Amino acid sequence: MESFLLQASLYLFAMVIAVPLATRAGLGSVLGYLLAGILIGPVTGLSGTEMTDLQHFAEFGVVMMLFLIGLELEPRALWAMRDKLLGLGGLQVVLTMAAVTAIALALQQPLRTALAIGMIFSLSSTAIVLQTLNERRLIQTAGGRSAFAVLLTQDIAVIPMLALMPLLALPGARALAKAEAGDGHAVTHFIESLPGWGVTLLTLAAVAAVILAGHLLVRPLFRFVHTARLREVNTAMALMIVVSIASLMNIVGLSPALGTFLAGVVLADSEFKHELESDIEPFKGLLMGLFFITVGAGINFQVFTAAPFQTLALVAALVGLKAAILYGLARIFRLTGPDRTLFTLGLAQAGEFGFVLVAFAVSQRILPAQTAEKVLLVIALSMLITPLLFILNEHLARLRRPEPGPAADEIEEQQPIIIAGVGRFGQVVNRLVTMSGFRTTVLDADLKTIQLMRTFGFKAYFGDPTRPDLLAAAGLASAQVLVVCLDDKASITRLVSYARRMRPDLHIIARARDRYHVYELYRAGANDIVREMFDSSLRCGRYVLENVGLSEFEAAELEKLFFKTDRANVRELAQVWKPDVPIEENPDYIARTKALNAELEAQMMGRFARRTSQPDPNDRPAEDGIIEEG
Template sequence: MTVYFVQAFIYLVAAVIAVPLAKRFGLGSVLGYLVAGVVIGPVTGLVGQEATTIQHFAEFGVVMMLFLVGMELDPKAFWAMRVRLVGLGGLQVVLTAAAGTAVAWWFELPWQTALTVGLIFALSSTAIVLQTLNEKGLVKTEGGRSAFSVLLFQDIAVIPMLALIPLLSLPELAAEAGADAGHGSSLSLVAHLPAWAHALVVVGAMAAVTVGGYYLSRPLFRYVVQSRLREIFTATALMLVIGIAALMSLVNLSPALGAFMAGVVLANSEFRHELEATIEPFKGLLLGLFFITVGAGIDFQVLAAEWGTVLALGLAVMVVKGLILLMLALLFRIRGSNGWLFTLSLAQAGEFGFVLLTYSVQNSVIPVETSKILSLAVALSMFLTPLLFIVYDRVVLPRYRRSKNDERPADDIHDRAPVIVAGIGRFGQIVCRLLRANNIPIVVLDHEIEQIETVRRIHIKSYFGDASRLDLLETAGIAEARLLVVAIDDRDRTVRMVEQVKKFYPGVWVLARAFDRGHSYQLRKAGADDVVSETYHSALELGGHALTAMGVHPLRAKQMTWTFLDNEQAHEDELFEAWQEIEEGISFSPRYGELFMKLEEALSSAMQQDWEPPTQDDVPIWTPPTDDAGEAQRPGS
């Protein structure tokens, strides 16, 4: 027992140290787990042979992940993706398997072994790809959806692959391994059944998952919920997933596929969100453990002896697979950055490759020594996959964003208006609509073609161009403008733009959108005349509604929000001066902290004052701005 505790502690320490470091450097959690496994396994020898055993247990994280993915789809969505599921996924598996088989046969491997090698390398890593797509928020993109379709087809394709491999047994390998090669002690309901009976059992198992999930899961969860014990709900959720995985294994089907089907069936269940919240922590921990075991299971002795072969094979797999994927992306019109996301995300072998390799050795299809080299090639390709996502983030995506906008020159601007709005996103659109409703002429600039085309549909005249360029602002008439509204979605560009405008055109009143308090101070230091945080007033409004919901009179709640505003404005200058003492806004100033606590105390004191209904005198007196002649300005003048 002590040994298990020590080993568990080592795995957890490795994850706790490596993963946050990898995330901090923008490398992603998967690469952190893989590096942690290499360090505690081959490098330091803290863990050893148990890595393979733990890996089989940790593969259950993939089952849980596909169960959660299935709950994100309803049957209609599943049917809608049938073309890419079968067409794109089927072509990828067939073409990659054919290419792998041809290369292996060219190296004079028996055709049975060559075909098995092709099937192994046709599969990609569901665990790494879906985990990374989720982390980076790329699941809903066209490239992400296409990658998911291929991964799902690959998981389905594992079933016929497992059925085919025993038929490819090599007599000479079988003779060496003994008469009982490939027959273990694992339980199976279909091991000695004829083909027709095997098919009936498989269909029955699939029907049991579908029908049982639809009709029996709801009464079961209602019964469990009545106990009001969260741990029993957790046990029920785990029982459901483990039971489905066990049933699929008993009939020689993929547990991950069965879990996915169950997830799809439960997609419209009222317990869906509770199930997701319950299983998510187990899924994340087991997937992390799986990635660590992949790194820890690398055999450095074989790698040192055959490093050239392993490296060449791993890179060849990724290059050939990448070329096939790129061709399919073009064929199915997955264009631009989505095509590269699809290609780079799937250009590796997967965790099911280890399963097929073990199964192939047991069934005398691949020699043990060859399987070790192939296993290292699979692990190497998985190890390099996070680096491909980094290439996508830092090379491919910025290039396509620039080319998409740079291929079109800035529009010629012939209009002039007293107000220039830089940025027409969700924030700038509200400003423009308010100004337009009051017949105030505006000139709108934005560097995103999609935004320009969107607002033109609602008849807001907009021009394409980078508003942070001073020459473009001059073309738009900044010299004659009275007001510049800066609403672009980029912190640094916003600050630079304000600095430039106030330096060369100090007479222009600059209103700037800030992301948070620190950004508002930066803009104020740059010279902005008025700064509004994008979430400040909406949060204040919601806070007033929260007070009303808790029984505070609506007028009193409104008065409290006014008091909050007054209190913030009264201490704004002090906080700004203290903030300027913080070197580059990085370290925390004790004086700033003291002032902030003083602000909180003053706010609390103001809130406790006796309430008197507001009178007409409480309404602020406002004097409209005047022009050079001293006359009041009217909207649109």
């Protein structure tokens, strides 16, 4: 018990030190976990004999992640993605497997060994890539969505790979493995006694059982458990689903992660979907971190030091080969610019399912032990450099010259009001102004938005509103008002600064993302600054006050007081705000904020002496207040 607690403390200590340091250095949390594992294992040798057991335990992080991914993918969503799953993802798996198999054959490997290596290296790291895409907020880009489709295809492809791999085994290989393993579970002995085609049929039957159980058994069982209305019982139910499916997959020799992924897809349209997600998420995050630590700690540097140049050459060849195939597919499927680079570099490594396939291939006597050690080392090192590939992608994105897009429109007329940016924010401004009888010149760099506005009869011009020549053509020299409604903070500030330099007399109204952006725009020279969520948040707060005891008049007066006072306070705080100093390191700003907040609270508390503890039915807001909000 003391040894277990000591080892647990060691791993947790390495996690809480290495990961924040790596994140602050811009390397990402995954590389931090891997470095922590390398420090514990190969560098200091602090990891003991518990590493193998810990790796099996940590694999549940991957299992839970695939379960959560499955919950987010309804069968209809999978069907909608069929083009990318079968086209982009299917071609990547087949082409990579074929290329790696051909190279292995050229290196004098037997056909069955070469095919197994091709299957193993055709996969990428779902765990690392998805976590990194989410951390860097790239999952919703075209490159991120394409990478996700390929990862999903690879995860699904593991099922037939594990089902077909027994057919590659030599006759008598499973009997030899059985003899070396000694006594085991009765079910395991039964499966090992089956011929190759029998193992394949049993594997497919296990997958079918998971799908049927998800449709027919899990929902009624969850409804029964839910009647207890105890959070811990619901959590136990969620864990039971994951653990039981993982156990079934282990017995038949399948990947537990793939079984739970299928169960997640089956339960994606269940009414208990969100509850399952909230119950599993905390366990998934911790175990995923532990999984990456064990990957780093499990790297066999003795194999590396025996032939370092050969190992590095194999890793470079694998990454280069996969990157070349991915780049070609990106061009075929018309990914451009940063999306193509993200797709190419993000998936160029081997994956954690490779560890599962290697272990299965060794147990089936398809891979010799010496070959398996080299393959495992190449997988681990390629996963280790994945965060560096993402960093390389960011540098390339900054260096890349923007690809030429459609030419900006020729502006035919100039109006006294220029609106720069017509997204969700700018469209409302433009509709209010034009429907009040005033003419505007609307500029936006999003061609689809411009075309949509023209569909509804609004005149707008395509082009980058921050370009000086486009602003001059729009009539900046003679305009009365410039309204800056762009989405990007830096572009808003840059445009305000330029317009103020060109026209000191121009009235500039600017959209601000947050309070600190207000300070930047105040210094840039904006006359009126509108925080994009401020007014709607005030209205929401007013509704709260109206429904906890205040009359409609009292709530409206407090809203007006807060609005006026907070705007004045922001102007005052802008004087002590320092743009290059973090807020927590600016004592003048913190002290002044506290003082102003105390003054505002005192004003609002003293505004009305009467407070009611229960809402008065006669003071409830009219229904049209809700309609107005909608």
